[in-house]
Amino acid sequence: MELSITTTRSRQLRKISALVFVFACFLSGPALAKQTPEEKTQAKEEKAAAKEAAEQEKLLQVFVSEPYLELATGPGRGYPVFHVVEREQSVDVLYRRTDWFKVRDEQGVEGWARARDMRRTKLADGSPFVFNLGDRAGFTTHDWEIGMGGGDYGGANLISAYGAYSLTDNMKIDLTLSQFLGNSSNGYKAELGLTHVIVPEWRLSPFLELGTGIVLTEPRATIVLPADRHDQTAYAGAGLRFYLTRRFFLRADYRWHTVFTSRDDNEELEEWKVLIACFF
């Protein structure tokens, strides 16, 4: 049997709204042909009440199993604690920001509880409340990562940002957007690739990458060169990921590019960069 895990209040609200709905249906049956504006607004209010009840339905309820749960005024360690929730009482989890949860207690008091304390709360069935903490285990297994940094692209300065989605712990699909600023030309590039992290459990973890993209090259204003051009590029690369702390890691890589130019010869370029990245 699957039980609801919402508060009694929301259950009551749901019951009341269901009763109101049935009652409204019963009444509106004969009067359906002619609905006055008052009835319309009433119907709207009922719909809103039902929606609110449904929204409350989605909230997770957890029970305090330590002597008390502290609630702070803001999501940071500097903000003062203004309220405590006693043992055996429940809180509804509204949302999360970094390592803080916005919760509402049975009296309707809302405040921020730290993730470390929320880890010690229990679900309605007595099992512990488990969630992603953003630690070493998260470095190995996560869905998303983003990062930014700089480096060198064929002698030009490189500014780079990337986002990656983990298909598995080992395999990630990533999109990199970069700008390069050189002495003879500037430009932008966008690349889509696959990254294979060889041993994702290691703190210093090597990876291989392969991908393709587009390079837009603009000649510098002061030097006479052919007009802007678009070229396709392909790369193979290797790099290292190093877990720093919390959700942060460093990602350094070397990419060997082949730019398929419209000239007789393809251009071959080396790129290296260091990025600071986080996972979530």
Next chain:
Amino acid sequence: MESPNRLLLLTGAACAMLMLSGCALFRSKDQKVEKPQTEEQAAAEEEAEDADSTPPRVIDPNVARRKIKVPKIDNENWEIGLGLGFMSVEDFGTSSNYAAQFNYHVTEDFFFRADIGQSTAGKTSFETLGGNIELLTGDERRFTYYSLSLGYNFLPGEVFLGRNLAMNSGFYTLVGIGSVKFAGDNRLTINLGAGFRVLPTDWLAIHIGVQDRVFETDLLGEVKVTNNFETLLSATVFF
């Protein structure tokens, strides 16, 4: 004559149904009293029978476990917003500026910021004094920049408006790299800054920030490092 007969029959049937169901109601109450006796008797008989063969069962292991479906908790770590302010382009005066920013809060201390903005540089003093001399065309005066920064939150606190209103606040510093397009050329910039954030509600933040965008240029004849200060008042929402 047929219809009154049918009516009579139907009424009779209805009454019978009601009475039967009524009896069932009463009977169920009586049964409740009787049931434990029969169960006890049966149990006693069973015990007497099983006493020789197997020991009595103390705990019934068939416990129905409750399944909890944990709903997805909403993460509100992203922040997006717009701002207005002033940009002081070195040698080119100060002019109005507008910008968009995008933040991702990684931990309570650190966040990533990507911002993009635009301003139009004014005239150098040489142009102002020299009459009809124009160093740059209208398009070249456009000062467009972006940066990728790492922010660090410090000095969290509250600001008070009157007796009854307290709002969360905090200072932060920023350091990052980016690029600026000015005078028909792109330059690599390093940006350093600080800001103050006030949150009237949990999802809305008002920022006042200052950033110095430093880049090297040879626009006025010699290669030099320029400091371009940006002051920005912005509003962001968390989602």
